[in-house]
Amino acid sequence: MFVFPRKRENLMLLDDGPPGSFALYHESGWIQKETFILWFKKFIEFACPTAEKPVLLILDGQTSHTKNIELIRVARDSYFIILSFSPHSKLYKDAVFRAAVPQTAVSGFLKTGIFPFNRDAFPDHLYVPSEGPGDDARSPVVRTDEFWQPELLRTSLPYL
Template identity: 45%
Template sequence: MVRSYKKKTKRGEWSTISMKTAIDKVLSKEMGYRKAASEYGVPQTTLERYVKKMKEDGEVTIGVPLGPKKPIFTTKEEDEIVAYLKHMEERLFGLTTLDLRRLAYQLAVRNGKAHNFNTDKQMAGVDWLKGFLRRHPDLSIRKPEATSAARAMGFNKVAVSKFYQLLGEIYDKHKLTPDKIYNCDETGISVVSKTKSKILAMKGRKQVGSLSSADRGQTITVEICFNAAGTYMPPLMIFPRQRMKPELLDHAPPGTEGVCNARGWITTEIFLTWFKKFIRFSGATPTNHVLLLLDGHVSHTQNLEVIDLARKMELLYFAFHLTAHIKCSQQMLHL
Protein backbone atom coordinates (compact mmCIF):
# COMPACT_ATOMS: atom_id res chain seq x y z
CA MET A 1 0.00 0.00 0.00
CA VAL A 2 1.23 3.50 -0.87
CA ARG A 3 1.62 5.28 2.47
CA SER A 4 2.51 8.77 1.17
CA TYR A 5 0.68 9.20 -2.12
CA LYS A 6 1.43 12.26 -4.23
CA LYS A 7 -1.02 13.41 -6.88
CA LYS A 8 0.24 13.18 -10.44
CA THR A 9 -2.62 15.08 -12.07
CA LYS A 10 -4.52 18.32 -11.50
CA ARG A 11 -7.86 16.55 -11.31
CA GLY A 12 -10.21 18.13 -8.78
CA GLU A 13 -8.15 21.32 -8.41
CA TRP A 14 -11.03 23.71 -9.06
CA SER A 15 -12.85 25.95 -6.61
CA THR A 16 -16.51 25.69 -5.73
CA ILE A 17 -16.92 29.43 -6.36
CA SER A 18 -15.69 29.07 -9.96
CA MET A 19 -18.03 26.11 -10.53
CA LYS A 20 -21.03 27.99 -9.13
CA THR A 21 -20.29 31.01 -11.37
CA ALA A 22 -19.93 28.78 -14.44
CA ILE A 23 -23.26 27.07 -13.66
CA ASP A 24 -24.99 30.44 -13.38
CA LYS A 25 -23.53 31.56 -16.72
CA VAL A 26 -24.74 28.41 -18.49
CA LEU A 27 -28.21 28.54 -16.92
CA SER A 28 -28.58 32.20 -17.90
CA LYS A 29 -27.44 31.24 -21.42
CA GLU A 30 -24.65 33.82 -21.36
CA MET A 31 -22.11 31.10 -22.16
CA GLY A 32 -22.03 27.58 -23.45
CA TYR A 33 -20.53 24.62 -21.65
CA ARG A 34 -17.19 24.76 -23.42
CA LYS A 35 -16.70 28.52 -23.02
CA ALA A 36 -17.77 28.55 -19.35
CA ALA A 37 -15.51 25.63 -18.53
CA SER A 38 -12.55 27.31 -20.20
CA GLU A 39 -13.30 30.74 -18.76
CA TYR A 40 -13.57 29.60 -15.12
CA GLY A 41 -11.13 26.68 -15.19
CA VAL A 42 -13.57 23.88 -14.37
CA PRO A 43 -13.99 20.48 -16.06
CA GLN A 44 -16.71 20.54 -18.74
CA THR A 45 -18.17 17.11 -17.94
CA THR A 46 -18.53 18.00 -14.27
CA LEU A 47 -20.15 21.31 -15.24
CA GLU A 48 -22.65 19.52 -17.47
CA ARG A 49 -23.51 17.11 -14.67
CA TYR A 50 -24.13 19.92 -12.17
CA VAL A 51 -26.25 21.90 -14.64
CA LYS A 52 -28.37 18.85 -15.42
CA LYS A 53 -28.92 18.18 -11.73
CA MET A 54 -29.78 21.84 -11.16
CA LYS A 55 -32.44 21.74 -13.88
CA GLU A 56 -33.94 18.53 -12.46
CA ASP A 57 -33.83 19.22 -8.73
CA GLY A 58 -33.62 22.99 -8.60
CA GLU A 59 -30.57 22.86 -6.32
CA VAL A 60 -27.20 21.18 -6.18
CA THR A 61 -24.45 20.75 -3.59
CA ILE A 62 -21.14 21.68 -5.12
CA GLY A 63 -18.02 20.01 -3.73
CA VAL A 64 -14.80 18.31 -4.70
CA PRO A 65 -15.18 14.62 -3.73
CA LEU A 66 -11.54 13.81 -4.45
CA GLY A 67 -8.80 13.71 -1.84
CA PRO A 68 -7.73 11.68 1.22
CA LYS A 69 -10.21 9.71 3.29
CA LYS A 70 -11.79 11.42 6.22
CA PRO A 71 -10.39 10.59 9.67
CA ILE A 72 -12.34 7.93 11.51
CA PHE A 73 -12.41 9.99 14.71
CA THR A 74 -13.27 13.65 14.98
CA THR A 75 -10.75 16.22 16.14
CA LYS A 76 -12.32 16.31 19.59
CA GLU A 77 -12.26 12.53 19.89
CA GLU A 78 -8.61 12.35 18.85
CA ASP A 79 -7.75 15.06 21.38
CA GLU A 80 -9.34 12.88 24.07
CA ILE A 81 -7.18 9.93 22.94
CA VAL A 82 -4.06 12.11 23.09
CA ALA A 83 -4.96 13.30 26.59
CA TYR A 84 -5.43 9.70 27.69
CA LEU A 85 -2.03 8.68 26.25
CA LYS A 86 -0.29 11.52 28.06
CA HIS A 87 -2.16 10.74 31.27
CA MET A 88 -1.04 7.11 31.23
CA GLU A 89 2.56 7.99 30.33
CA GLU A 90 2.83 10.44 33.22
CA ARG A 91 1.81 7.64 35.58
CA LEU A 92 4.43 5.25 34.14
CA PHE A 93 1.86 3.09 32.35
CA GLY A 94 2.43 4.31 28.82
CA LEU A 95 0.78 2.56 25.87
CA THR A 96 2.73 0.93 23.07
CA THR A 97 1.84 1.44 19.43
CA LEU A 98 0.06 -1.93 19.43
CA ASP A 99 -1.92 -0.91 22.51
CA LEU A 100 -2.97 2.31 20.76
CA ARG A 101 -4.04 0.44 17.63
CA ARG A 102 -6.13 -1.99 19.69
CA LEU A 103 -7.65 0.92 21.64
CA ALA A 104 -8.57 2.70 18.39
CA TYR A 105 -10.35 -0.42 17.13
CA GLN A 106 -12.31 -0.81 20.37
CA LEU A 107 -13.34 2.85 20.34
CA ALA A 108 -14.43 2.66 16.71
CA VAL A 109 -16.55 -0.44 17.33
CA ARG A 110 -18.08 0.84 20.56
CA ASN A 111 -19.03 4.21 19.04
CA GLY A 112 -20.32 2.74 15.78
CA LYS A 113 -17.69 4.42 13.62
CA ALA A 114 -17.30 3.42 9.98
CA HIS A 115 -13.76 2.06 9.71
CA ASN A 116 -11.54 -0.18 7.64
CA PHE A 117 -9.60 -1.63 10.58
CA ASN A 118 -8.49 -5.27 10.66
CA THR A 119 -11.38 -7.18 12.24
CA ASP A 120 -9.36 -10.40 12.54
CA LYS A 121 -6.56 -8.82 14.57
CA GLN A 122 -8.99 -6.31 16.08
CA MET A 123 -6.66 -3.35 15.73
CA ALA A 124 -6.14 -0.29 13.59
CA GLY A 125 -3.63 -0.38 10.78
CA VAL A 126 -0.15 1.08 10.56
CA ASP A 127 -1.42 3.74 8.14
CA TRP A 128 -3.91 5.01 10.71
CA LEU A 129 -1.16 5.08 13.37
CA LYS A 130 1.18 7.10 11.15
CA GLY A 131 -1.59 9.52 10.25
CA PHE A 132 -2.53 9.88 13.93
CA LEU A 133 1.06 10.71 14.91
CA ARG A 134 1.35 13.11 11.98
CA ARG A 135 -1.78 14.95 13.12
CA HIS A 136 -0.43 15.16 16.68
CA PRO A 137 3.27 16.10 16.50
CA ASP A 138 3.39 16.53 20.29
CA LEU A 139 3.46 12.73 20.56
CA SER A 140 6.53 10.62 19.83
CA ILE A 141 7.59 6.99 20.13
CA ARG A 142 10.17 6.68 22.90
CA LYS A 143 11.98 3.83 24.62
CA PRO A 144 11.03 3.94 28.34
CA GLU A 145 13.46 3.44 31.19
CA ALA A 146 12.74 0.88 33.89
CA THR A 147 11.47 2.65 37.01
CA SER A 148 10.83 0.84 40.26
CA ALA A 149 7.65 1.41 42.27
CA ALA A 150 9.65 2.91 45.15
CA ARG A 151 11.21 5.50 42.86
CA ALA A 152 7.86 6.33 41.30
CA MET A 153 6.23 6.86 44.70
CA GLY A 154 9.06 9.08 45.94
CA PHE A 155 9.10 11.29 42.86
CA ASN A 156 6.34 13.71 43.81
CA LYS A 157 5.71 17.45 43.77
CA VAL A 158 6.65 17.97 47.44
CA ALA A 159 10.01 16.20 47.07
CA VAL A 160 10.90 17.96 43.83
CA SER A 161 9.94 21.39 45.21
CA LYS A 162 11.99 20.84 48.36
CA PHE A 163 15.00 19.73 46.33
CA TYR A 164 14.98 22.80 44.08
CA GLN A 165 14.38 25.07 47.06
CA LEU A 166 17.50 23.77 48.80
CA LEU A 167 19.49 23.89 45.58
CA GLY A 168 18.43 27.46 44.88
CA GLU A 169 19.44 28.56 48.36
CA ILE A 170 22.96 27.18 47.79
CA TYR A 171 23.26 28.91 44.43
CA ASP A 172 22.21 32.27 45.88
CA LYS A 173 24.32 32.00 49.02
CA HIS A 174 27.62 31.08 47.38
CA LYS A 175 27.02 32.66 43.94
CA LEU A 176 28.24 29.54 42.15
CA THR A 177 29.27 29.73 38.50
CA PRO A 178 28.68 26.80 36.08
CA ASP A 179 32.31 25.65 36.34
CA LYS A 180 31.84 25.19 40.11
CA ILE A 181 28.76 22.94 39.88
CA TYR A 182 29.54 19.24 39.45
CA ASN A 183 27.37 16.15 39.11
CA CYS A 184 28.56 12.56 39.42
CA ASP A 185 26.85 9.21 38.93
CA GLU A 186 27.62 5.57 38.21
CA THR A 187 26.62 3.60 35.15
CA GLY A 188 27.00 -0.07 34.27
CA ILE A 189 28.51 -1.32 31.00
CA SER A 190 28.13 -4.98 29.98
CA VAL A 191 30.99 -6.69 28.19
CA VAL A 192 28.49 -8.73 26.15
CA SER A 193 26.27 -6.84 23.74
CA LYS A 194 22.56 -7.48 24.24
CA THR A 195 21.36 -6.01 20.94
CA LYS A 196 22.02 -7.03 17.36
CA SER A 197 22.05 -4.78 14.34
CA LYS A 198 19.94 -5.70 11.32
CA ILE A 199 21.89 -7.55 8.63
CA LEU A 200 21.42 -8.43 4.97
CA ALA A 201 20.42 -12.04 4.30
CA MET A 202 19.03 -14.18 1.52
CA LYS A 203 15.36 -13.59 0.87
CA GLY A 204 13.15 -16.47 1.95
CA ARG A 205 15.42 -17.77 4.71
CA LYS A 206 13.30 -18.66 7.72
CA GLN A 207 15.95 -18.07 10.36
CA VAL A 208 18.88 -15.66 10.32
CA GLY A 209 21.51 -15.98 13.03
CA SER A 210 24.49 -14.01 14.26
CA LEU A 211 27.43 -15.37 16.24
CA SER A 212 27.52 -14.10 19.82
CA SER A 213 28.99 -15.02 23.17
CA ALA A 214 27.14 -17.67 25.15
CA ASP A 215 28.20 -16.07 28.44
CA ARG A 216 25.92 -13.82 30.41
CA GLY A 217 28.71 -11.28 30.52
CA GLN A 218 30.08 -9.11 33.32
CA THR A 219 29.16 -5.56 34.20
CA ILE A 220 31.78 -2.86 34.63
CA THR A 221 30.85 0.14 36.76
CA VAL A 222 32.02 3.55 35.56
CA GLU A 223 32.05 6.66 37.75
CA ILE A 224 31.39 9.74 35.62
CA CYS A 225 31.61 13.37 36.73
CA PHE A 226 31.32 16.70 34.90
CA ASN A 227 30.38 20.29 35.64
CA ALA A 228 27.71 22.57 34.21
CA ALA A 229 30.27 24.21 31.93
CA GLY A 230 30.88 20.91 30.15
CA THR A 231 34.24 19.95 31.68
CA TYR A 232 34.56 16.21 32.25
CA MET A 233 36.67 14.55 34.92
CA PRO A 234 38.51 11.42 33.68
CA PRO A 235 36.25 8.44 34.43
CA LEU A 236 36.94 5.73 36.99
CA MET A 237 36.29 2.15 35.85
CA ILE A 238 35.60 -0.61 38.38
CA PHE A 239 36.33 -4.10 37.04
CA PRO A 240 34.88 -7.32 38.57
CA ARG A 241 38.21 -9.01 39.28
CA GLN A 242 40.91 -9.30 41.96
CA ARG A 243 43.96 -7.74 40.30
CA MET A 244 44.23 -4.83 37.91
CA LYS A 245 45.88 -5.20 34.50
CA PRO A 246 47.00 -2.22 32.39
CA GLU A 247 45.57 -3.89 29.27
CA LEU A 248 42.06 -3.33 30.60
CA LEU A 249 42.40 0.41 29.94
CA ASP A 250 43.47 0.08 26.32
CA HIS A 251 41.67 2.68 24.13
CA ALA A 252 40.07 4.25 27.22
CA PRO A 253 39.69 8.06 27.38
CA PRO A 254 42.84 9.94 28.46
CA GLY A 255 43.33 9.98 32.21
CA THR A 256 40.99 7.04 32.86
CA GLU A 257 41.84 5.06 35.98
CA GLY A 258 40.85 1.52 36.83
CA VAL A 259 40.30 -0.33 40.10
CA CYS A 260 39.11 -3.83 40.95
CA ASN A 261 36.32 -5.16 43.08
CA ALA A 262 35.02 -8.72 43.41
CA ARG A 263 31.57 -7.73 42.11
CA GLY A 264 32.50 -4.70 40.07
CA TRP A 265 30.43 -2.38 42.25
CA ILE A 266 31.33 0.93 43.83
CA THR A 267 32.16 0.75 47.54
CA THR A 268 32.82 3.31 50.26
CA GLU A 269 36.57 2.72 49.94
CA ILE A 270 36.57 3.14 46.16
CA PHE A 271 34.39 6.24 46.34
CA LEU A 272 36.73 7.76 48.95
CA THR A 273 39.67 7.25 46.59
CA TRP A 274 37.71 8.83 43.74
CA PHE A 275 36.58 11.70 45.98
CA LYS A 276 40.17 12.65 46.82
CA LYS A 277 40.96 12.83 43.10
CA PHE A 278 37.84 14.92 42.54
CA ILE A 279 39.03 17.50 45.07
CA ARG A 280 42.32 17.83 43.22
CA PHE A 281 40.58 17.98 39.84
CA SER A 282 37.98 20.59 40.85
CA GLY A 283 40.44 22.70 42.86
CA ALA A 284 38.11 22.78 45.86
CA THR A 285 39.53 24.68 48.83
CA PRO A 286 38.08 26.42 51.88
CA THR A 287 38.10 29.65 49.85
CA ASN A 288 37.10 28.13 46.49
CA HIS A 289 33.66 26.64 47.01
CA VAL A 290 32.58 23.77 44.74
CA LEU A 291 29.17 22.08 44.68
CA LEU A 292 28.98 18.31 44.11
CA LEU A 293 25.59 16.76 43.33
CA LEU A 294 25.24 13.01 43.76
CA ASP A 295 22.54 10.44 44.47
CA GLY A 296 21.66 8.80 47.77
CA HIS A 297 23.76 5.67 47.34
CA VAL A 298 25.16 4.27 50.59
CA SER A 299 28.74 4.84 49.41
CA HIS A 300 27.90 8.56 49.13
CA THR A 301 25.59 9.38 52.02
CA GLN A 302 26.88 6.95 54.68
CA ASN A 303 30.59 7.44 54.10
CA LEU A 304 31.94 9.28 57.14
CA GLU A 305 35.46 9.58 55.75
CA VAL A 306 34.14 11.32 52.66
CA ILE A 307 31.98 13.65 54.76
CA ASP A 308 34.90 14.51 57.07
CA LEU A 309 37.14 15.20 54.08
CA ALA A 310 34.47 17.40 52.49
CA ARG A 311 34.09 19.38 55.73
CA LYS A 312 37.83 19.88 55.94
CA MET A 313 37.94 21.27 52.39
CA GLU A 314 34.65 23.20 52.93
CA LEU A 315 33.17 21.56 49.83
CA LEU A 316 29.42 21.80 49.26
CA TYR A 317 28.35 18.18 49.32
CA PHE A 318 24.71 17.88 48.23
CA ALA A 319 23.39 14.32 48.31
CA PHE A 320 19.90 13.83 46.91
CA HIS A 321 17.68 10.92 46.09
CA LEU A 322 14.26 12.30 45.25
CA THR A 323 12.98 8.98 44.04
CA ALA A 324 13.55 7.30 47.38
CA HIS A 325 12.49 9.72 50.11
CA ILE A 326 12.64 13.41 50.95
CA LYS A 327 14.96 12.88 53.92
CA CYS A 328 17.95 12.21 51.66
CA SER A 329 17.37 15.39 49.71
CA GLN A 330 17.86 17.30 52.98
CA GLN A 331 21.32 15.85 53.53
CA MET A 332 23.14 19.04 52.61
CA LEU A 333 26.36 19.43 54.49
CA HIS A 334 27.82 22.91 54.52
CA LEU A 335 31.39 21.74 54.58
Protein backbone atom coordinates in the same frame (compact mmCIF):
# COMPACT_ATOMS: atom_id res chain seq x y z
CA MET B 1 37.85 6.07 36.91
CA PHE B 2 36.69 2.67 35.79
CA VAL B 3 35.46 0.02 38.24
CA PHE B 4 35.87 -3.44 36.77
CA PRO B 5 34.17 -6.58 38.11
CA ARG B 6 37.36 -8.48 38.87
CA LYS B 7 39.37 -9.77 41.80
CA ARG B 8 42.75 -9.10 40.18
CA GLU B 9 44.21 -6.11 38.40
CA ASN B 10 44.43 -6.26 34.61
CA LEU B 11 46.20 -3.23 33.11
CA MET B 12 45.18 -4.22 29.58
CA LEU B 13 41.63 -3.10 30.43
CA LEU B 14 42.89 0.49 30.29
CA ASP B 15 44.58 0.18 26.89
CA ASP B 16 43.40 3.09 24.73
CA GLY B 17 41.51 4.56 27.67
CA PRO B 18 41.09 8.32 28.13
CA PRO B 19 44.22 10.19 29.31
CA GLY B 20 44.41 10.32 33.10
CA SER B 21 41.98 7.47 33.61
CA PHE B 22 42.62 4.77 36.16
CA ALA B 23 41.01 1.51 37.17
CA LEU B 24 39.82 0.01 40.41
CA TYR B 25 38.68 -3.56 40.82
CA HIS B 26 35.96 -5.14 42.92
CA GLU B 27 34.33 -8.49 42.37
CA SER B 28 30.87 -6.89 42.27
CA GLY B 29 31.86 -4.28 39.68
CA TRP B 30 30.19 -1.60 41.82
CA ILE B 31 31.88 1.30 43.55
CA GLN B 32 32.50 0.78 47.27
CA LYS B 33 33.16 3.23 50.11
CA GLU B 34 36.93 2.88 49.75
CA THR B 35 36.92 3.22 45.97
CA PHE B 36 34.59 6.23 46.14
CA ILE B 37 37.06 7.99 48.46
CA LEU B 38 39.84 7.35 45.93
CA TRP B 39 37.69 8.84 43.17
CA PHE B 40 36.72 11.79 45.36
CA LYS B 41 40.36 12.64 46.15
CA LYS B 42 41.12 12.68 42.40
CA PHE B 43 38.07 14.88 41.86
CA ILE B 44 39.33 17.35 44.48
CA GLU B 45 42.50 17.80 42.42
CA PHE B 46 40.37 18.55 39.36
CA ALA B 47 37.82 20.88 41.01
CA CYS B 48 40.28 22.97 43.10
CA PRO B 49 37.72 24.23 45.66
CA THR B 50 38.60 27.06 48.08
CA ALA B 51 36.95 28.61 51.12
CA GLU B 52 35.85 31.48 48.86
CA LYS B 53 34.66 29.16 46.07
CA PRO B 54 33.42 25.86 47.55
CA VAL B 55 32.15 23.14 45.21
CA LEU B 56 28.66 21.63 45.40
CA LEU B 57 28.65 17.89 44.75
CA ILE B 58 25.22 16.32 44.20
CA LEU B 59 25.06 12.60 45.01
CA ASP B 60 22.45 9.96 44.32
CA GLY B 61 22.13 8.52 47.82
CA GLN B 62 24.07 5.30 47.25
CA THR B 63 25.42 4.03 50.59
CA SER B 64 29.03 4.23 49.39
CA HIS B 65 28.42 7.99 49.27
CA THR B 66 26.02 8.68 52.14
CA LYS B 67 27.20 6.37 54.91
CA ASN B 68 30.83 7.29 54.61
CA ILE B 69 32.31 9.28 57.51
CA GLU B 70 35.68 9.58 55.79
CA LEU B 71 33.99 11.16 52.75
CA ILE B 72 32.30 13.72 54.97
CA ARG B 73 35.60 14.54 56.70
CA VAL B 74 37.53 14.87 53.43
CA ALA B 75 34.74 16.94 51.86
CA ARG B 76 34.58 19.31 54.81
CA ASP B 77 38.37 19.75 54.88
CA SER B 78 38.43 20.33 51.10
CA TYR B 79 35.65 22.95 50.84
CA PHE B 80 33.03 20.67 49.32
CA ILE B 81 29.33 20.91 50.04
CA ILE B 82 27.57 17.59 49.59
CA LEU B 83 23.89 17.39 48.70
CA SER B 84 22.63 13.83 48.75
CA PHE B 85 19.19 12.70 47.66
CA SER B 86 17.65 9.71 49.35
CA PRO B 87 18.25 6.53 47.32
CA HIS B 88 14.65 6.29 46.13
CA SER B 89 13.91 10.01 45.85
CA LYS B 90 11.24 10.89 43.30
CA LEU B 91 12.80 14.35 42.90
CA TYR B 92 16.17 12.86 41.96
CA LYS B 93 14.69 10.31 39.57
CA ASP B 94 12.51 12.97 37.90
CA ALA B 95 15.49 15.29 37.44
CA VAL B 96 17.69 12.54 35.99
CA PHE B 97 15.02 11.28 33.60
CA ARG B 98 14.22 14.82 32.48
CA ALA B 99 17.90 15.63 31.83
CA ALA B 100 19.01 12.29 30.37
CA VAL B 101 17.30 12.60 27.02
CA PRO B 102 18.76 12.77 23.51
CA GLN B 103 17.77 16.43 23.15
CA THR B 104 20.06 17.35 26.08
CA ALA B 105 23.03 15.77 24.31
CA VAL B 106 22.10 17.39 20.99
CA SER B 107 21.79 20.80 22.67
CA GLY B 108 25.16 20.34 24.37
CA PHE B 109 26.90 19.53 21.08
CA LEU B 110 25.19 22.48 19.39
CA LYS B 111 25.92 25.02 22.16
CA THR B 112 29.60 24.07 22.35
CA GLY B 113 30.06 24.12 18.58
CA ILE B 114 31.00 20.45 18.37
CA PHE B 115 28.21 19.52 15.94
CA PRO B 116 27.48 21.16 13.68
CA PHE B 117 31.00 22.55 13.90
CA ASN B 118 31.05 26.24 14.87
CA ARG B 119 34.47 27.74 15.53
CA ASP B 120 32.77 30.90 16.85
CA ALA B 121 30.65 29.18 19.51
CA PHE B 122 32.73 30.82 22.25
CA PRO B 123 33.52 34.55 21.96
CA ASP B 124 37.13 35.71 22.20
CA HIS B 125 36.73 37.24 25.69
CA LEU B 126 36.24 33.73 27.14
CA TYR B 127 39.81 32.81 26.22
CA VAL B 128 41.48 34.73 29.03
CA PRO B 129 44.94 33.30 29.81
CA SER B 130 45.02 30.89 32.71
CA GLU B 131 47.79 30.12 35.13
CA GLY B 132 50.56 27.85 33.91
CA PRO B 133 51.09 24.29 35.13
CA GLY B 134 53.80 25.40 37.58
CA ASP B 135 51.58 28.01 39.22
CA ASP B 136 49.47 27.35 42.27
CA ALA B 137 46.03 26.77 40.74
CA ARG B 138 44.35 27.24 44.12
CA SER B 139 45.62 30.79 44.63
CA PRO B 140 43.33 33.65 43.61
CA VAL B 141 44.23 35.71 40.57
CA VAL B 142 45.89 38.97 41.55
CA ARG B 143 44.86 41.93 39.43
CA THR B 144 46.99 45.07 39.39
CA ASP B 145 45.65 48.56 38.71
CA GLU B 146 47.33 48.72 35.32
CA PHE B 147 45.70 45.45 34.20
CA TRP B 148 42.37 45.47 35.96
CA GLN B 149 40.31 48.31 34.53
CA PRO B 150 36.62 47.45 34.97
CA GLU B 151 35.45 50.47 32.98
CA LEU B 152 37.29 49.15 29.90
CA LEU B 153 35.90 45.67 30.39
CA ARG B 154 32.33 46.91 30.73
CA THR B 155 32.46 48.50 27.30
CA SER B 156 33.46 45.22 25.66
CA LEU B 157 31.68 42.84 28.04
CA PRO B 158 28.17 44.22 28.63
CA TYR B 159 27.23 41.60 31.23
CA LEU B 160 29.83 42.80 33.78
